Amino acid sequence: MTEREQMGLWAFFRPTTIHTAGWRFPGANPRANFDLAELTRAAIKLEGACFDALFMADHLALLNMPMDGLKRSHTATSFEPLTLLSALSSLTRRIGLVATGSTTYDEPFHIARRFASLDHLSAGRAGWNIVTTANPEVARNFGFDDLRGHDERYDLAREFVHVVTGLWDSWQDDAFVCDAEEGVFFDPRKMHVLDHHGRFFDVKGPLNIARPPQGWPVLVQAGASPAGMRLAAESADVVFTAQTTLEGAQSFYRDIRLQAAAAGRADTPCKVMLGTLVVVGRTEEEAREKRSMMDSLVHTDSALASLSVALGHDISIFDPDEPLPDLPRTNQGVSSQKRVLDIARREGLTTIRDIARRVGGYFWHEVVGTPQQVAEQLEYWFGAQACDGFIVMFPYLPQGLDDFVDHVVPILQARGIFRKSYEGSTLRDHLGLNRPANRYF
């Protein structure tokens, strides 16, 4: 009997509760997003369930929304991803650690060095989620009045990734001979000076840290615009996608593989991970009640503010009981705006208030039901080539996470589509990815 293809499972770890009102759920720890003990417990539990990785999204500012909504957001305080994942690297042994790093508001040398350091500290479990940063509030924290143009951000990101991976290749694996007798610490023939001069960056190198255990930490990308997909198809090991329909997910899955093939990666297309909110109940009815209660806990101000963020435009200037007017194309997250408008069109929602009520809590892919139903749905989407696995979003901590780990994961394992134990030790091992060759040696 041949082994069944295995799905991937990652945990969405920042914010721990993606649903706007998840922190308010009865019994939830409202501080879960910034509670080190809770996060540690969660990481160890997820490792016990053999998850591939913890995935930390990030913002370099508060959300750009009016205060009436902002003050209700549990994302306002949280740990910086690389420091938190470094701390958790000491308390875990196998689970991958994926942090977000911005190509627009950080430096290639810093990003290359910090992710290399995390990869060494964790013995090969680091991943870099490459983002171009679409929140205009971030620009104002870094000396700019406004965002760069969308396409320019992606041009810069491509050069940034090229520099970072070049810096990771600064040293051959056996460069550091540490020959105390001869007094030679490294072999200069095994060091490469990048000496990059490009449109956006001039970076000499070499990096002052040995090549990462994984060669390159795993590259993750989430942009769904044409420029984002191009970057993913060319460079990423994993693409994180937010879809709302099976057809949309299947279409994305096909497209990204075609583009990867066109970029010369037919044999190693990037893996597609689908962001998925899971709400588990003992009965289907209980699960649906939980899900409804979550939306009912979203304050109107939160819902309207979240809609503004999703659309990339402040809609508080309009009457919420009037239809949503035509909005100009945003310079922020293009795909997020499109997704909201698609949902409104598909479900016949016209007024701002109705659209906000629908998308103000959460509006990506979700699975709601009994453990059996949830497992079946995940298997169905996986089998239908909608994705290679899921970035699981828990509705709240701790119980929402425990429900999934304790009741859904065992079913996936019994069906032979998710591992019962880690076979390798690095994140690349978990994903079945090869260690990239050093481009200079």
Add this chain to the structure above:
Amino acid sequence: MTEREQMGLWAFFRPTTIHTAGWRFPGANPRANFDLAELTRAAIKLEGACFDALFMADHLALLNMPMDGLKRSHTATSFEPLTLLSALSSLTRRIGLVATGSTTYDEPFHIARRFASLDHLSAGRAGWNIVTTANPEVARNFGFDDLRGHDERYDLAREFVHVVTGLWDSWQDDAFVCDAEEGVFFDPRKMHVLDHHGRFFDVKGPLNIARPPQGWPVLVQAGASPAGMRLAAESADVVFTAQTTLEGAQSFYRDIRLQAAAAGRADTPCKVMLGTLVVVGRTEEEAREKRSMMDSLVHTDSALASLSVALGHDISIFDPDEPLPDLPRTNQGVSSQKRVLDIARREGLTTIRDIARRVGGYFWHEVVGTPQQVAEQLEYWFGAQACDGFIVMFPYLPQGLDDFVDHVVPILQARGIFRKSYEGSTLRDHLGLNRPANRYF
């Protein structure tokens, strides 16, 4: 009986072996600087001895020296400080964690956020060593041809520190009410928007992480030039100084206190920590032999290269057997150049080779002798108001560290000038420093 004044003891943790040839010492772990197990063992051992803090210097490049010297330097690969200290925060409970962050090649928002995050992860044990970065190789890793001018670097650093501390004060301590019932996560009246517009930086804020447990992580500064001392006197909690004579140290100690008083800090002048290499032997003779052997292990190419770095000028273009010519004032580390020239003058060294032989291994303060002699020397300098404590540099790991911890620390404890157990839990507690008031609340 009144309690005796306590000295501070910090551990120099990057590089773990400050002496150029320490990694070559017989029995030393030549990879100690990049060996996580060795570093973890050392951190736990130092915490057992109640050290105040681990101190990580940093470079954002390889050392700027010719390859003949560079290939002999064990600093070429090492962990990035904030990621390493975050990892060690999970494995320790009391010892302070001080990382270097550059004001010239990083962003105030990133620095404020990462150090705040480390302070939360470690429950109040973080410190920031503020450096302006004097290595011109770093500039070339960040898109610049050369360093900014020395004084401009310090003007920028002062504004940078002002922005970072302002960001740390973004939130009142009880801002995050997490009221699930009302759906209010934070109280907007307890949030401050910095909205800084200065000569070098425009930073809006607020920071997206709660105020650090210590209010502000401990501020450390090491510049010894007039501009560096001014920054330390105005802003730092702790100044790390490199001195070679008792009189020089006493003079620095007086000066920095006078300057702090002039800056309105007569009651809370910065503490002066003296960088000190300690070499311990069972007999004085054994200690001196160890010390001599360390210098004998410095390869001539290393010594000449280290001299170039210390002087801020490439001296490989001169005949090493000729006297050192007059050099123009460097734009790099001004105080380092002065220290070398002082030593050469004082000891009557004229040729480049002789000066290199003297300073190529290590040329700051050192104490060599039996445990009793070392303890007496430290007590003497401490009592003579040369410093408030020592940043102890171990000659090699593990034995050089163990010698100090196992044999010297107990003598200092028995004499009542170093703690036998931690009384508080934060780094500010260990240093006897108050939690700074929030400037906005």
